[in-house]
Amino acid sequence: MSEISFSHVQTAHCESGVISNLFRHYGLSISEPMAFGIGAGIFFGHLPFVKVNGVPGTTYRIWPGAIFQRVCERLGVKMQSQKFSSPEKAQQELDRVIAQGIPVGVLSSVYYLPYFPPSYRFHFNAHNLVIYGKNGENYRVSDPIMDTVTEIDPASLSEARFAKGFPEPKGKMYYPVTMPADISLQKPIKQGIEQACHYMLKIPVPMFGVKGMRFLAKRLKHYPEKVGDRRATLYLGNVIRMQEEIGTGGAGFRFMYAAFLQEAAGVLQQPELSKLSLELTGIGDLWRNFAFHAGRVCKSRAADNISYNELGDMLIQCAAAEEVFFKKLSKVQL
Known part of the structure; x- marks a missing residue:
């Protein structure tokens, strides 16, 4: 062998x-961030009818295999x-x-x-x-x-x-x-950014993209009375698990896409992408803050824990920030 x-x-x-x-x-x-960006890996979806280990599925990235397929197609591999x-x-x-x-x-x-x-x-x-x-x-x-x-x-x-x-x-x-002998990253970067903006802003189904974040936020606010305290904890726990532990996690994917934009700014000679990279890093921090407070709720670590309603408001804040971000990104002249 x-x-x-x-x-x-x-x-x-x-x-x-x-x-x-x-x-x-x-x-x-x-680089890994470049592969993630060209493959338009950043995403959000909440699928209450698709149960993962008995609880509704949440994803912070595009479905498995899609990044690989898109990168190969766009680079000619x-x-x-x-x-x-x-x-x-x-x-x-x-x-x-x-x-x-x-x-x-x-x-x-x-x-x-x-x-x-x-x-x-x-x-x-x-x-x-x-x-x-x-x-x-x-x-x-x-x-x-x-x-x-x-x-x-x-x-x-x-x-x-x-x-x-x-x-x-x-x-x-x-x-x-x-494998191509020589590649240009400029067109693949543009294609990846355009696709990510479309998926985050324009999918008409309410469970995906920015709409999906608001969809989850509304449901999360009513978990305790809808499914009971025990299942509410399980449901919330899975949202955090998918964000913080699975793969890179939701906030981690935001940080990775920010690194992609920083790299893309150099390739395309477009400083606006560097500014947006910093903005997205701040949004990743919002997601981390949500996960921190949601984790305390799940573990009942403090008597002054915030409510499910307040957690829902945090998600709505994340959605609003991502909507503003992706609208700005969609308007950058690439």
Whole structure:
């Protein structure tokens, strides 16, 4: 088997991190924030009818896989992507490809990754990592949210690649087959910004973008009387968990998009993007403040905790700030 020399860099988020690490291996240097921005990863959605572990789903980024798809399309990268009907076929194909010295991105469930601390394992089936070789029977792993490379045994990897639940990974693996010799980031940056503004401001469905934040805020205000104190705590806890613990988290995605705008300002020679980068960093702080107070409510840490109604008002403040921000961003001459 070919020994693959793979440069591992720890990143904040698995999907944009795998993009950055895989592309750099092939000589296409792109930062994680740039991948996130070109892929229009920033988003918001609250889906009360889509239950995650029995509670309504909330997301602070675009759906899994979309960032990768958009970045590849906009940069002219052709990927080979496969899903499989059985763990055996998936392992055979993985072995065949890495034997050729090709690092492979795979989709997995966090729950079955033994190198994760137990407290971080939960049923999330859209985690991306890179397999870049073998050490005996074990696979060498570059997981972008880990500080160093690690290994995983074949049984655990199969479990992670074929976990049940929504969405089912079905052993998905992917790797570049055509990389452009030279790229210009200017058009992809513009396309990413335009798409992000559209998704945050103009989706007519009330559950998405800025409208989705206000939709959640109204529901959150009435959680205790609608679903009872216990379920209200569970529902609120999931909103915080998705914001602060899953992937980069909601505020973290705002900080990452701010870093993208700072980088884009230099590429496009557009100082207005630097100003907006600072503004978005401030909005990320608003989200962190909401999470802090919501966490105290969930844990009943203080007698003077704010109410669900006040938490809803904080969300409305976040929505108002993001609406102003994305309207300004949509009007920048790129």
